[in-house]
Amino acid sequence: FYRFISENLTAYLNKHEHDAGDVSFDYRLVADSDAEFARDEVVAEKGFYILPSDLFANVRDRASGDENLNETLERVFKNIEASAMGTDSEDDIKGLFDDLDVNSNKLGSTVAKRNQKLVKLLDAIGDLPLGRWEDNSIDLFGDAYEYLMQM
Structure with missing residues (x-):
């Protein structure tokens, strides 16, 4: 789901900037300090x-x-949830990542072992051939998410 919303947001912002005439714009490459321009919208x-x-x-x-x-990862998930605080979507986003414990001993007995596992998980999720999010239904991403959660 984290991958999905990241790709969805990137495509959304890129499209707006491309439509406005900046065809070389890529949100992934924007400095965080310069990205605040669009937060509220x-x-x-x-x-x-x-x-x-x-x-x-x-x-x-x-x-x-x-x-x-x-x-x-823990900070990123908290930041995503915090971005919705005080908005209409707060109830939808709040607690979204509560089931993900990136500090669980199930991932490894040390921080280094946990991080090795997390790198493998990020790579596995990133390598899933989901194509462009615009070309897929949420069902495909939902199925992948459910599968990974079960594993």
Whole structure:
């Protein structure tokens, strides 16, 4: 689901900028400090906001070198939920990631082992051939999400 909402948001913002004439715009590459321009509008439209550095693809790209990946993911999930606080979508987003415990001993007995497992999970999810989100129904992403949660 994290991958889905990251790709969905990126495509949404890219389309708006491309339609406005900036065809080279790529939200993934925008500095976080420059990304705040759209926060209020995006939260009103999408119900949440993710800074570029917190997008699934960007976290995945840095994952193998992030000694605190578990903390990074926990912070990202909290930031996504916090982006909806005080808005109409707060109830929909609140607690969305509560079932994900990136510090669980089930992932490994040490932080390093947990992070190794988290890198593998991010890579496995990132490598799923889901195509562009616009070309798929939420059912495909939902099925993948349910499968991964069961595993």
